Every structure is written in C-alpha cells, then in structure tokens.
Amino acid sequence: MRELLYGQAINEALAEEMTRDEKVFLIGEGVQTGTFGTTTGLVNRFGPERIMDTPLSETAIAGVAVGASMMGYRPVADLMFADFMYVCADEIFLKAAQWRLIQGGTQQLPCVFMANVGGYRKLGNEHSRCPSSLVMHHPGLKLAMPSNPYDAKGLLKSAIRDNNPVVYLFHKGLLALQGEVPEEDYTVPFGVADVKREGTDVTVVATSFMVFWALAAAEGLKDKVSVEVIDPRTLEPLDLETIIRSLSKTNRLVIVDEDTSRCGFAAELIALVNEHAFDELDAPIQRVCSANYPIPGGIMEKFVLPQPEQIFAAIDKVIA
C-alpha cells in the first residue's frame, strides 16, 4: 500500500473534504503557508476565500469557527499549538461545547479545532502541552488524537463530517512518521478504539505519540511479556468496551498519556475501570503521565514528560 507521512495525511484529509463539501473552509494564522506542512499548498487549490490567513487573533479565529458553523458552514480552525486553546477558551469550552445544549438542542455546530500537541522538542511550557483532559472536561466537545498516518487522515475526515465541535490534536513528534494510507476514500469512526498490538499479559492503553512508545515497549518485551496495546483514537467518545474486553483477558492495565497526571485522561480511565470492571483487575492500575509540574524548557523537560523507561517500569509493576 502507498505510504504517507502523518503530516501529509492531515493535508490530504483537508484537501479531500474541501473538495467533497464546499461548506468546508480552513481558517488560521499562516495556514496558507502552513507551519507544520499540514496545510501547505491548499491555498493553490482552494483559494484564499477558503484557506483564510488571519491576523494573530486566536479568539477571533475560534469565534469565526463557532459562528460560521451555526450558519451551516464546516470551518476548520487551525490554532497551531494546542496551548493556544487557553487564549480562546471561552469560544471553545463555553461556546462551541455548550451552545447547542443551552439553546435547546436544535442547532448544530460542525466545527473542528485542530492543533499540535506534545513535548520532547524543548519548546517550553506554552508550546509543549498535551491538554486532552481540558477538552474531555467539557462535555459537548469530541476529541480525536491520531497516533499514525492512517488514523490522522481518517479521524480528520470524520471530524470534518461530524455535526458537532471536534478538537483534533495531532502530535508534533509524529509529523514525520511514515505509514500506510489507502488512496481510496475512507474514514476512521469516532468511538472505536484500535487494538494496535494483540497480547495476553498486560493491556497498555496509550494515546497519541505514547502509542509509538507503547508499541516499542511491547516489541522490546515480547520474549518476556505479551503486551496488548490499545489506542482509543478518540477520548470523547471513548470506547470503554474494547478496553474492558482486553482487561478481561489480561487483568492488568497500564495507561500512558502525555497530559499532566493530575486529573488527566489516565485518572479518568482508572475511575471508569473501577466503576465498570473492578473485578477484572489482578493488580493496581499503573499510569505513566507528565509529572505534576509545568513543562520546563530545555533538557529539564525530560524530568516531567513521560519517558520510555517509565513504561517498562509500569509494566513490570503490574505483572510483578
């Protein structure tokens, strides 16, 4: 099968959906150039009215996505860095997420907020966060976090076709990851986890870039431990069923998520497993997340961001 880079897959998804539906447009600062290559070249095909370069105004960019979606358009707002969601928090978390319910459930807000997440690039506290729990904490939003080129394209196409606001977070560490992407039209449905590797001893639920490391850990341990790696792909909706099915086989769970540990996705999943599948557990659940600090600049970030050896240690602990 043809192979594409993760960043190219995102670009192709945007191009295909814009061709498919004239109501789709892209808006963001510098999208005609494309900071990460994800939007580069689109302006040549679709023109500046649909690939809208903006002033440096995240609040207005997000506001355009919210407003235009109410009037029948399918805007994709490119916020560049997920950290910038804090700048337009009102528009994303109070307006996009809540408008439909507060107005009685008749309107639709089919907009996408896309942004890169993640550390390991020494970019410091305001360009390195992976704020998945922030999104999950606001019912009304959906959250997609692709871990490979195939999912990057398929999830973005689903996000654009969804009739609800979707936050689509791609990882800057995966942009150059190469993988199989079919030429024909396909989507990756929301709420369907993907078992990236089958195993029988331990279930590792990992998100985004952490899937890459979880798979590497599983490969490294293959002679000792049989690790099953599950990528939820969307955290809202969350496919808890697939996770519990895996747990009923392995009875051991490690969660690897790059967001800050405290009140993060891992904490939520631990609570959900306690509520729905406590009896399946043979060992306390382990989580590998960012430590509870701001993400420091320079080499100090390695003491806060999850590291591969912590994944090995967590697997060791649950099988001990």
Place this chain on the structure above:
Amino acid sequence: MEFSQEDSIKLYVNLGRTRAFDQAAVRWMAEGKLLSFYHPAFGGEAPGVGGTTFLRKDDVIYPHHRGHGLPHLIGKGADPKIYMAEHCGRAQGAAHGLGGVHSEYPELGIYGGGGTIGSCFPVSVGWGVAARKNGRGQVVVCFFGDGGSNRGTFHEAANMAAVWKLPVIWVCENNGLAQYVPIESAYPLKDLVSLAPGYDMPGVVVDGQDVFAVAEAVMTAVDKAREGFGPSFIECKTARFGSHGVGNPDSVHGQPRDPSEIENLKCKDPILICRERLLEQGILTPEDVERIDQEMKEEIAETEQFINACPFPDDPSILDRALYAD
C-alpha cells in the same frame, strides 16, 4: 431616513412592549416565577429597538444583555412568549428549559448568546464571515455595552472584521456604567466611538434615547455593509434607570448613585420622547396611546397565562439529545 407613519408606530410599540415585558419580568422574579437572574433594560430600550426594527428577517443579531435582549428580540420580530417561558424554566420555553436566558430564534437570525460579556464579538465575526460567504447581502448587528467594549475580544473581532470588510455593525449601548464601574474609570476618552478610527471604520455618536436617531444611524451603516463597504461603529449614549440587576445595589465605586442624577436621566425616557414626537406629529392620538397600552397589557396577561400553563421539564433524557447532534 424617512420614517413612514407605520414605521414610527412600530418603533413606539416595540419600545412600549419592551418596557412592559421588562416590568413583567421584574415582577415575575419577585414572585419566584422567573428563575435565575434578571437585568432590566429600563431607560436603555431605544438602541436595541431602533437598531433592529428595520433589519431584514435573515439579518443576524447578537442581542445585548440589558433586558436580556428583549429590545432586540422584539425589534427583530420575535415572539417574547417562549423567551419569557424559558426564563421561567418551562418545557415550552425557547430552549425547552435548558437555557434559562439568551434563547434562539434561528429563523429570525437570532442564534442566542452567551453569559460572558464581550464574547459577542468573536462569534459575530463568524456570522459575518458566513454572511459574506452566503452572498445574499445579509448583515450582522452586534449589540454590546460600554463594559463589553473594554474586553480584548473587541480588538480581535473589530480588527478582523475591518481587515476583511465584513458586513458587521458594532452598536455600543453606552449607559455609562459597567455594573458598578463608571465608564470614566474604564476608558480614557470621552466617547467610545474613538475606538472606530483605529480600525479604519466609520463611527458616529447618536442620542441613544431617540429611537429614530438610532434607527437612522444603524440603517445607514447597514446599507453600507450590504454594499460591501465593511463594518461601522455606532455609539448610542443611553441610560440605566435602575441597578445593574434585580437585587443588586445601585452603586458606583461602592457609593449609592446620586438620586438627582437618576432623576435627570429619567427626564430622557426614550418611550416618552417617542410618544411626544408621535403625538406632536399627529401620527398618534391620545386614544391610540391608550389602545396600545391596553394591547400591551393584554399581551403580558396572555404571556403569563401561557407560562402558567407550561409544565416544568422533568425528562433528563433531553440532556443527551441536546448535548450532541447525530
């Protein structure tokens, strides 16, 4: 702008209905019928009514929070019944009892609103982008107060709308008070319209107690926007007769407002000004005025009956249906 007799009467009736519903809302709140809070428009009815009464049905508005947008909704032709029922938390409210305030009338270009003051600006730019893409000459009229103009969101939105020459009209209802803080302590210049030149958009100051002056200024800006000349800024100098919200102290910087100042403001009551003008011009007779008063009383009574007959919502499954669209 020429106002026909019919137009003039429409403005007067819309002002009067706004006042009547505002008074009813305050009473319903005291009686416990109206849930949550209420921020009457008393004294500040003319900018909303004048700025909306002559808009096209498919023009889009962001109602201001004074009177919870009653002047704007009534001016745009919305039936306040379901809106007030929503305020009273009923299942037949505009948002089925889920919203409380800021309800939608999508068929009238009213998509609702938010509770964070100043969040009107970015969303209005989004509506402006959609309106321009639609290519049907729709305009967006965003109403906000002197307080809202202090938000950073105004800068981002006004700038973007101006750069793109979007069909957005910014109507500032300057009543001189942001809750308890006077505008003199919140903005360094005398007129908020001073903001306009920074975005290369025309700006005018109008007497916000004269509904005709407001209508004329807004419709002039609307015509420009429809023709593709971009946004305008209109500052309406208006008044707040009472406190910020029902039950709030009517204070400024911690001190009660000077009663004589309020009496002076009340000398410029937009409804009385409009009535006098129409009586003087012979467009209305005292009998007409009495008949209109009577009709408004009947509308309020009908609304109250409607609300009383509406059950409260009690089916939580609507939350799931309202949270996500299929």
